[in-house]
Amino acid sequence: MCRPAASRDFFDPVAMAWRIFNMFEAEADLVLEEGPLTATVVSGANRAGERSKVTGKDYAETTMWMLAVRDHRDKVAFGRLFDHFAPRLKGMICRSGLPAAQAEDIVQDVMLTVWRKADLFDPGRAQVAAWIFQIARNRQIDIVRKERRPVPEELRQVEQTDVDAAQVLALEQETRALRAALKRLKPAQRVMVERAYLGELSHAEIKAETGLPLGTIKSRIRLGLEKLRHELKGTDRK
Amino acid sequence: MTAITHHIPDELLIAYAAGSLSSVFSLAVAAHVSMCDDCRAQLEAHEALGGTLLEETPSETVAEDLRARVLDGLDAPVAAEKTYHRSGIFPAPVMAALRGLPPKWKPLGLGVRQMILSHTAEGSARLLYIPGGQGVPDHGHNGLELTMVLQGAFRDETGRYGVGDVEVADGELEHEPVAEDGPACICLAVTDASLRFRSLVPRLLQPFFRI
Ligand SMILES: [Zn+2]
Numbered sequence: 001m002c003r004p005a006a007s008r009d010f011f012d013p014v015a016m017a018w019r020i021f022n023m024f025e026a027e028a029d030l031v032l033e034e035g036p037l038t039a040t041v042v043s044g045a046n047r048a049g050e051r052s053k054v055t056g057k058d059y060a061e062t063t064m065w066m067l068a069v070r071d072h073r074d075k076v077a078f079g080r081l082f083d084h085f086a087p088r089l090k091g092m093i094c095r096s097g098l099p100a101a102q103a104e105d106i107v108q109d110v111m112l113t114v115w116r117k118a119d120l121f122d123p124g125r126a127q128v129a130a131w132i133f134q135i136a137r138n139r140q141i142d143i144v145r146k147e148r149r150p151v152p153e154e155l156r157q158v159e160q161t162d163v164d165a166a167q168v169l170a171l172e173q174e175t176r177a178l179r180a181a182l183k184r185l186k187p188a189q190r191v192m193v194e195r196a197y198l199g200e201l202s203h204a205e206i207k208a209e210t211g212l213p214l215g216t217i218k219s220r221i222r223l224g225l226e227k228l229r230h231e232l233k234g235t236d237r238k
Numbered sequence: 239m240t241a242i243t244h245h246i247p248d249e250l251l252i253a254y255a256a257g258s259l260s261s262v263f264s265l266a267v268a269a270h271v272s273m274c275d276d277c278r279a280q281l282e283a284h285e286a287l288g289g290t291l292l293e294e295t296p297s298e299t300v301a302e303d304l305r306a307r308v309l310d311g312l313d314a315p316v317a318a319e320k321t322y323h324r325s326g327i328f329p330a331p332v333m334a335a336l337r338g339l340p341p342k343w344k345p346l347g348l349g350v351r352q353m354i355l356s357h358t359a360e361g362s363a364r365l366l367y368i369p370g371g372q373g374v375p376d377h378g379h380n381g382l383e384l385t386m387v388l389q390g391a392f393r394d395e396t397g398r399y400g401v402g403d404v405e406v407a408d409g410e411l412e413h414e415p416v417a418e419d420g421p422a423c424i425c426l427a428v429t430d431a432s433l434r435f436r437s438l439v440p441r442l443l444q445p446f447f448r449i
Binding site: 075078079082083085086087088089090091092094095100103104107108111112115116125126127128129130131132133134136137138140141145147148149150151152153155174175178179182193194196197198199200201202203204206207 | 247249250252253255256257258259261263264265267268269271272278281282284285286287288289290291292293294295296297298299300301304305307308309311312316323324329330331334335382
């Protein structure tokens with residue numbers, strides 16, 4: 001079998017691991033530079049002797065819209081979420097090979113689920129896009145396979161006043177860094193990541209795919225993960 | 239309860255997040271994540287990456303009336319969907335597979351019992367009940383098998399598996415799991431192929447028991 005040189009390099013796990021490692025070391029510095037913003041928020045909250053209240057003024061737009069939907073059943077904010085996510089959802093669902101009409105039915109179902117299950121949205125644990133991504137996967141499988149997809153138990157819902165603004169901002173920052181890191185992947189790697197995470201590879205293919213920067217993704221999200229773990233440890237089950 | 243030490247492999251968490259995992263393996267992932275905060279955090283991290291890709295997915299223009307249809311639907315009454323909760327040793331996804339009812343065990347001999355939860359072309363999911371001290375017939379695997387402990391514990395050549403632990407057995411593993419003395423070991427076992435037993439009798443019984 002013959003492969004072009006660039007591709008062989010791409011499939012060399014050692015060379016790739018090293019590139020990826022270097023890439024994420026650089027990324028880690030970036031995070032540290034942004035660090036003081038978060039630190040200020042945290043220390044301010046500590047001085048006040050209470051957890052910082054959600055003001056939303058520093059949050060990403062999508063987070064603010066989602067919180068307005070969750071806490072105030074705000075239909076204008078929901079319309080903005082629709083305008084932002086519906087075309088992306090349709091793009092993602094069409095990519096999985098469904099015809100446009102059925103894709104739109106699923107988009108409709110997903111957006112209605114977002115409205116109805118808004119009380120389960122916890123900005124300290126998931127970005128809006130990640131939360132909607134997960135809903136879209138569940139709904140698409142339920143509708144296409146005509147069976148309920150097994151899903152994990154929900155964690156106890158957070159008290160709405162109990163959300164730590166510093167945690168929300170830190171998670172947003174992690175997500176921005178993750179996005180920046182994805183942009184810097186080589187095109188071939190990027191393709192593999194998309195195929196794996198958009199459902200085009202089986203688990204066996206994911207395992208066998210040495211070109212998939214799994215170590216990378218893990219190290220990139222490590223910080224966010226530590227926060228999540230910490231959060232989850234203090235969470236009671238329903 | 240001792241800490242969980244055997245987790246779901248990352249490729250299965252990714253395939254679950256991506257929606258490409260079969261429903262029997264999805265059941266095992268959902269059951270384990272319900273009991274394991276580490277894997278829950280890991281799964282949510284993979285979903286974070288999925289969300290990032292969603293943000294960057296090229297948009298497809300939606301039909302003009304879709305927005306209105308969705309907004310009109312916001313106040314429409316919805317039938318409450320049936321939800322299942324954890325009951326005793328069974329996490330919610332297993333209760334959903336049991337449709338909220340206690341397991342109906344079928345004897346397999348030597349005190350071992352099973353209940354088939356689903357059996358389709360893509361694989362099977364079942365609950366196994368193994369009395370303390372009892373072994374499961376020695377078997378190899380044609381495909382991938384995940385066994386998660388819900389009660390008690392078992393040991394085999396690869397280690398000890400307590401509540402919440404998942405054993406991942408692929409085509410290469412020939413093992414002889416034995417339940418620890420004490421309460422019966424109850425497991426959720428999912429596989430994408432039928433098990434092949436090495437001794438003659440169980441192989442003959444295989445079509446009857448669908449294991
Ligand atoms: Zn785990």
